[in-house]
Structures are given as structure tokens and as C-alpha cells.
Amino acid sequence: MSAKTSELSETRDIVCPYCNGNLTVSINCMSMPCSHCNKHIDIKAVLSPSAEKEKSSSKTRDIVCPYCNGNLTVSINCMSTPCSHCNKHINIKDVLSP
Known part of the structure; x- marks a missing residue:
């Protein structure tokens, strides 16, 4: 398995904390805009909530x-x-x- 294929398989399904839209994100992603509501999401906080x-x-x-x-x-x-x-x-x- 190549490194590129390995990176693609390391994804998680999350729910946008603003609009409850479903997203699939890389576990290496730090932040991104939601593709549904366009609000900025802190991916690390969603994946590891306090x-x-x-x-x-x-x-x-x-x-x-x-x-x-x-x-x-x-x-x-x-x-x-x-x-x-x-x-x-x-x-x-x-x-x-x-």
C-alpha cells in the first residue's frame, strides 16, 4: 500500500457543529469550511472534543x-x-x- 493510499484511508465521518451536515475528513486535517454551511470547523476539536x-x-x-x-x-x-x-x-x- 502506498503512502498516498494510506493517507486516503485515514478519514473520519464527522457532523458539522453548526449545521449538522455530514462530512468526511482526513484525520490529518486541522480545519476546513463546511461544504454545507460554509462555516469554519476546527476538525481537531470535533475529532477530540474536551x-x-x-x-x-x-x-x-x-x-x-x-x-x-x-x-x-x-x-x-x-x-x-x-x-x-x-x-x-x-x-x-x-x-x-x-
């Missing part, structure tokens, strides 16, 4: 998609997410506003 980050990321809230009325559970830190039922983009701030 105990405090793990603790806060376990807090979730339930929301209802304004397009299809599907129920979703998202992190309390989530600002936007694609609906897992209809794939439309949901701005969490809009859903929480009365």
Missing part, C-alpha cells in the same frame, strides 16, 4: 420542521439543519421565534 464540549453537546431540543411538520432532535448549539424528512433547510432561530 469533556466540557461533550457534556454540552449532549443537550438537545426537539423542533418541528416548518415545511413538513416532521419532528427533529437537534443540539442546543445547532443554528441550522437540513430536515431529515423533507431535506429543506431549517433556520433554528426562525423555528424558535413565536
Whole structure:
């Protein structure tokens, strides 16, 4: 196996902490913009979260998609997410506003 092939196999699937988009990244990557929301992601922090980050990321809230009325559970830190039922983009701030 060549070094190049070995590098390609060292990837991890992560979830963007901003939009919950799924990404595949190299374990050697330090940071990158999310291909879904374009926000900058600290890859090392996502791959090796501190105990405090793990603790806060376990807090979730339930929301209802304004397009299809599907129920979703998202992190309390989530600002936007694609609906897992209809794939439309949901701005969490809009859903929480009365």
C-alpha cells in the first residue's frame, strides 16, 4: 500500500457543529469550511472534543420542521439543519421565534 493510499484511508465521518451536515475528513486535517454551511470547523476539536464540549453537546431540543411538520432532535448549539424528512433547510432561530 502506498503512502498516498494510506493517507486516503485515514478519514473520519464527522457532523458539522453548526449545521449538522455530514462530512468526511482526513484525520490529518486541522480545519476546513463546511461544504454545507460554509462555516469554519476546527476538525481537531470535533475529532477530540474536551469533556466540557461533550457534556454540552449532549443537550438537545426537539423542533418541528416548518415545511413538513416532521419532528427533529437537534443540539442546543445547532443554528441550522437540513430536515431529515423533507431535506429543506431549517433556520433554528426562525423555528424558535413565536
